[in-house]
Amino acid sequence: MTREQAPAFELAGLSVSYGRGGRRLLALSDVSLHVERGETYGLVGESGSGKTTLALTLMRHLPRAACVEGGRVLLGGDDLLAAGERTLRRWRGRRIALVPQSAGSALNPSLRVGTQIAEVYRAHGGLLPAEAAEAAARMLTEVRVGDPALVLGRYPHELSAGQQQRVLIAMALASDPEVLILDEPTTALDATVEAEVLELIESLQAELAAAILLISHDVRVVARLCDRVGLLYAGRLLEEGPAEEVVAGPRNPYTLALLRCVPSLGARARLEPIPGQPPDLGAELRGCSFAGRCPLVRARCHEEAPPPERVTAGWTSRCHYHREVPALRTALESNGGPPALDHRPQPGTGPPLLRVDRLSKTYPAAGARVEAATDVSFDLHEGEVLGLVGESGSGKTSVARCVVGLEEASGGTLELDGSELAWPLRDRPREARRAVQMVFQNPDASLNRAVSVGSTLRRSLRRLGRDGKDASLDELAALVHLAPGDLELRPRALSGGMKQRAAIARSFAGSPRIVICDE
Numbered sequence: 001m002t003r004e005q006a007p008a009f010e011l012a013g014l015s016v017s018y019g020r021g022g023r024r025l026l027a028l029s030d031v032s033l034h035v036e037r038g039e040t041y042g043l044v045g046e047s048g049s050g051k052t053t054l055a056l057t058l059m060r061h062l063p064r065a066a067c068v069e070g071g072r073v074l075l076g077g078d079d080l081l082a083a084g085e086r087t088l089r090r091w092r093g094r095r096i097a098l099v100p101q102s103a104g105s106a107l108n109p110s111l112r113v114g115t116q117i118a119e120v121y122r123a124h125g126g127l128l129p130a131e132a133a134e135a136a137a138r139m140l141t142e143v144r145v146g147d148p149a150l151v152l153g154r155y156p157h158e159l160s161a162g163q164q165q166r167v168l169i170a171m172a173l174a175s176d177p178e179v180l181i182l183d184e185p186t187t188a189l190d191a192t193v194e195a196e197v198l199e200l201i202e203s204l205q206a207e208l209a210a211a212i213l214l215i216s217h218d219v220r221v222v223a224r225l226c227d228r229v230g231l232l233y234a235g236r237l238l239e240e241g242p243a244e245e246v247v248a249g250p251r252n253p254y255t256l257a258l259l260r261c262v263p264s265l266g267a268r269a270r271l272e273p274i275p276g277q278p279p280d281l282g283a284e285l286r287g288c289s290f291a292g293r294c295p296l297v298r299a300r301c302h303e304e305a306p307p308p309e310r311v312t313a314g315w316t317s318r319c320h321y322h323r324e325v326p327a328l329r330t331a332l333e334s335n336g337g338p339p340a341l342d343h344r345p346q347p348g349t350g351p352p353l354l355r356v357d358r359l360s361k362t363y364p365a366a367g368a369r370v371e372a373a374t375d376v377s378f379d380l381h382e383g384e385v386l387g388l389v390g391e392s393g394s395g396k397t398s399v400a401r402c403v404v405g406l407e408e409a410s411g412g413t414l415e416l417d418g419s420e421l422a423w424p425l426r427d428r429p430r431e432a433r434r435a436v437q438m439v440f441q442n443p444d445a446s447l448n449r450a451v452s453v454g455s456t457l458r459r460s461l462r463r464l465g466r467d468g469k470d471a472s473l474d475e476l477a478a479l480v481h482l483a484p485g486d487l488e489l490r491p492r493a494l495s496g497g498m499k500q501r502a503a504i505a506r507s508f509a510g511s512p513r514i515v516i517c518d519e
Contacts, residue, residue, distance in 0.1 A: 047497020
């Protein structure tokens, strides 16, 4: 097979492990898949299933604790695992590019956006500084960034999440790669910007010859954008086939369970999570990795790992009883789904717990003043859930940061239990700081990269008035389904979903009365 005939990339029997406590724990186990040139392949799975590990393996950018235990990785027919560092530096960006999960963490906070995009053109295209700057502006226009000249002169923190994501896509496309990896490209975006980014990706599919690996937890996104889909669970590929057919009629209990987790717009039914928890990283599994949570499980499932069973041409499922999945789906749907939200606590009718009156916030920008929020007023009662909805850049996060005390409002008043509360956090009494907490849009903003998750949570327990002992820590971790072993890890060793769980635990460490959840 010539290089032109070879798939854009191919994995054959790939196994990857992480070192922890003197042990090697498998994160990917015998994964095989290929993506053709011009094809879009969706990789779907729960948090911690190994999706990002697979992407980092393709980039040969795994952390030092990781090790490729076996298998092959081919990039256009070339052995990626055998390539030297000089070759990899040439291939990264030029032949294969990654748009990482967290745009805010991927961009250099100390460099202007224009400098960062132009650097790609200078490194891979050999352009002079002036030429690279012009190319950067053109690329921002191609990814539909409004007022490119203004954005090029800003720092990443001055951009909305949607703008940051478009900048990353622009950087990835700057060298016209053969393979483009999009790792959860819409996770941190609001609905309007998510739709815009998905539309952008659709237009890129028509314009690019590159193969696209789209990593997502959202099966609806994959069904809309992808030609084929693979379902990854606990490091194993459980189902693979044409995206539309797999989503319309799954033949693996795991795929069906993921589909039933998707909320429906306008429905007041509870979400239907998958019962139980995924196996711990590196758990020794003799049989099917999903057996512990599967409604079709039988004794054979615990003893014998299912091979890839053929459903139709190009569609396989690793399930001994995949022919029974359609009947299982019919039975579950006939039961009427999860119960409606009938038992939520009713909000109080007395004075509000929190009152925001005529909040305004302005920021200086290029010698001018930008109004992020103007005359925002609302009340929040005990037991009430208030939704603050708006497009990216509409001021939602600015309002949230003012209420929690991280930004000082330019005008207006804030009351807690009828008493006026200072805007700056430093001027608030300890009880008020404990009462109002925030879950940030990006979990990295609330986790210290230098210490373990357990150390971060212990500090929060101490600072917010609880004892910080192991019993309190274990109780807090259990509330967000973090295993004891997860507490020993630093944030970079966790998946995006696990980091978000740790960030939620930090916010609830002091038993707050008000929690602000930003996206």
